[in-house]
Amino acid sequence: MADDGGPARAATLTDVARMAGVSTATASKAINGRAQVRAETRARVLEAAERLSFAPNALARSLLEGRTGTVGLLTSDLEGRFSIPVLMGAEDAFGAGQVSVFLCDARGDAIREQHHLRALLSRRVDGLIVVGSRTDPRPPLGGSLPVPVVYAYAPSLHPDDMSVTTDSVDAGRLAIEHLLSCGRRRIAHVTGDIEHRAAQDRAAGARETLASHGLELVGGRAFFGSWSEGWGRAAARTLLERFDDVDGFFCGSDQIARGVLDGLREAGRDVPGDISVIGFDNWEVLAANARPQLTSVDMNLEQVGRVAAQRLFAAIDGERASGVEELPCRIVTRESTLPVA
Amino acid sequence: MADDGGPARAATLTDVARMAGVSTATASKAINGRAQVRAETRARVLEAAERLSFAPNALARSLLEGRTGTVGLLTSDLEGRFSIPVLMGAEDAFGAGQVSVFLCDARGDAIREQHHLRALLSRRVDGLIVVGSRTDPRPPLGGSLPVPVVYAYAPSLHPDDMSVTTDSVDAGRLAIEHLLSCGRRRIAHVTGDIEHRAAQDRAAGARETLASHGLELVGGRAFFGSWSEGWGRAAARTLLERFDDVDGFFCGSDQIARGVLDGLREAGRDVPGDISVIGFDNWEVLAANARPQLTSVDMNLEQVGRVAAQRLFAAIDGERASGVEELPCRIVTRESTLPVA
């Protein structure tokens, strides 16, 4: 079969050198902007490279340099809403430089994770970022790896590892301070699965902050349930019945908050007039379409990804570090917490 | 500074050969399961490899074989809900084999896309999948590339390219057939931005299907707007006022459908008793938490990604192909379209 327009073999330095009538050594220097090349020669080489659409083979270069300029992103579940922004932040930080990113989704399976790990090490990535989908600490990848690793969102259980995550306790504080600043004093906390470290930490932050103001959560405790609208609706109804004077809701997710908003509206309560509601995650699609639009805590997950990438860069350059770095959240105000006049 | 536990240099075949007391050639054969090696020698080599945690350098191997076993996934926006499932499907199809995936997010910027393309070609990927976030055809990557390319979700404008996308016209048919089978005859279509090819195609499919049954859309046309809950609510209210006998809603997205459901409930209409509602995207978080739970069209996007990966595999193996392959959608029934008794 003749070559009928199928993809052409990629041009090589030797092709370029031959076309320009020089040695590969000279071609290499010309293309890489080394000083010791006559201008006229350089021009000839560059023209040949251009005509052949020459793209230097990064594999060959990496083999020499002992660095590939690649990094592995190992995620436990791509589906999860939390991994994606972290990935995007990391991809962004790397993309700006010259590094390419391998994406591996272990789908929550430790075997699969090890399999991907082997592949990445074989490909000689310069480093790894392990992205989790929950803030619960996770077991480290394994023994001493030949490249640095940074854990993002889900920190490593091992204190010598490097982890970047979000400050959930402080997030609880932020949410409560915001409701307090709206003039609320009877604040309920409706949140998700108690098994999630994030749920516990945010509740702890909320509790401590109220205590420091001489207050406590309505009902004397956080109400744990599931991360769903249905739970939010049910909880709102129940709380309204038992604590008629509740004037603020701190919700563990925007889904829960959507349910709470529906429950309150259907009970005839006015948000933000009678009651303030704050959600968590700042999930645009849910928050911006809520009635009223929902104030929410944003975890700055892209920032978590970016910082993880920066720490990894530093480690690749030899700056060893360890421990868990907790980044602050921020509040995005919308209509559901307009301050009481 | 002494080497105090920092990452160790990765072991090389030479290290293994030396430890086993054989040549690198023999070590290579032993490790790769070639026949011509004495059992005892093979055992010695494998043990050495094990002790050194030897992982063969894939770069060196790729350089020889002229194939890297890597593929580039070029997405236009990671944020979009539609890219992610396609990516997951592709990652899944590749991950099962032995290929690693480079992820590049062009963020909708053509310059950035070209930049990533150059990097990927330099790294000698065996092929590329270009994942779009809308079904509107897009300009191809550029001239004759040295590796095969498959466009996923957003097809290429060039007929010689290979594209895999979803069948939007047929999706419109599916939705309408489903509502008809629920006993509905007065069906309205509330959908998103008319600029989106997907919105037009689904509307066309709906119109044709109704026509083939001697029916037409309520109001004589599709109602285009935005992909939001707010638009769904507003449209439901308006349609109810103008066409009191409407008994079915085909919505262009689950967000729109959520708005429609809220609008209908607040107008005192019973879903699915009086009116059936079907959404689009089968976005679990929205559909499963709707009141009532929302029947929705699923685009099988993971399947789009998987098929794109398969087509790419075939092309890498020399099977040239071209044209747009349109995969069918499917309906996921929930409570909002229980058949009328």
Place this chain on the structure above:
DNA sequence: CTGAAAGCGCTTACAG
């Protein structure tokens, strides 16, 4: 300023 040679880590004929 230019080029021959060595080498990154591996595999594959080819001798022995």
Place this chain on the structure above:
DNA sequence: CTGAAAGCGCTTACAG
């Protein structure tokens, strides 16, 4: 069954 040699595509001292 084992090993010396060549080579994938490139870069970097080192001569000339």
